[in-house]
Amino acid sequence: MTSAEMIAAHRAAVGADPSSTRCPIMGTYGPPLVEFVRGEGSWLWDRDGRRYLDLLSGLAVTSLGHSHPEVAAALAQQSQTLLHVSNLFATEHAPVVASTLDRLLGGGGQVFFANSGAEAVECALKLARRWGPAAAGRYQVVSAWGSFHGRTLAALAATGQPAKHEPFQPLPEGFRHVPFDDLEALDAAVTPDVAAVLLEAVQGEGGVQPASVEYLRGVREICSERNVLMMVDEVQTGLGRCGAWFAHQHAGVRPDVVTMAKALGNGVPIGACWATAEAASSFVPGDHATTYGGQPLATAAARAVLEVMEAEDVVGRSTRAGERCTEALTGAPHVVSVRGRGLLLAVELDVPSADVARELLDRGVVVNAVTPTALRLAPSLLITDEELDTGVAAVLDAAALVADRTEGGTSR
Ligand SMILES: Cc1ncc(COP(=O)(O)O)c(C=O)c1O
CATH class of the missing domain: 3.90.1150.10 (Aspartate Aminotransferase, domain 1)
Structure with missing residues (x-):
């Protein structure tokens, strides 16, 4: 089938006029x-x-897998119980999911719930701005060439793929990139104006490129020495995908910030940004928010997902x-x-x-x-x-x- 035929077939399948060449969905994806x-x-x-x-x-x-019965049952039950009340109020599942994630990450941290991977990264980037005293000009984030951190403007600026930057210039400032898995380059880039380093333990969209254990350990040392946040983007690699709860755990390091999404809801949109209590305390009420963050349906799914993940090893x-x-x-x-x-x-x-x-x-x-x-x-x-x-x-x-x-x- 040609692309035009596929679009026509898709239009017919969704009940739109197959003779029109204009698809009702924006053309950001291929047919x-x-x-x-x-x-x-x-x-x-x-x-x-x-x-x-x-x-x-x-x-x-x-x-x-698709339609996991325990996740489906949790969603069905929650959909008939309570869908949404906003973060002005407490709900049942969010604290349980946050505690489980904190335990899987070694404890002593706190979680912000978002709705996607890019939003989890956005939270981490804002946290970095709060961590580095901006007044002292300390707000740069160092990330790697070849990385992917999402499509919101700041996550895109952190993403180390110039072709993706190109159509959206000027991007937010405060981002610099270094070759991946190159400790010397990172060492040179972490100057006194840097607040955080953001890396994937395995670059997913960049072609499934794992960082070496030595590199991640070296990054941890450099960040600790210079009081810079080590932030690991586990949106793709987290929650068992890479043969550990989180891929950075293969290196035995403890980051200051970890982002996750994708597998957390098994298809229900949810993201999370975990940070050590010390890093998390940079935020004060009003600094960051999202209407749907941690809402009952998404966290009911995440709770069921984590329970099944632990039970199924x-x-x-x-x-x-x-x-x-x-x-x-x-x-x-x-x-x-x-x-x-x-x-x-x-x-x-x-x-x-x-x-x-x-x-x-x-x-x-x-x-x-x-x-x-x-x-x-x-x-x-x-x-x-x-x-x-x-x-x-x-x-x-x-x-x-x-x-x-x-x-x-x-x-x-
Ligand atoms: C490492 C990483 N970070 C962030 C994202 C962005 O996640 P989302 O598409 O849910 O915004 C992705 C998506 O592929 C990713 O792989």
């Missing part, structure tokens, strides 16, 4: 490839009833499944290498990854091309061995087919 109508566990179904194995989890969001499962997947792919034809941690993996191929992703979709397997040569795999942390093996076999078949086609000069 949809498939319309999904249902999901269960690691599987999705399209409008025609065709089944797909989901190895992407809506970009590392549905870590417990998602950290152990993600570690074991990641190893199984890496083992099966490493050294296979057309696989150059496999990198990542736990169940956030990039499969580096010797054929164009977009062609392989497209071929996989045609065969009923969902992945994404995270770089022109690498596929990202981020399946449900509850995926079975059988499902994982099916997915791995499909990736290898699709890569072989694309390679044959390319050699035959018929690459699409």
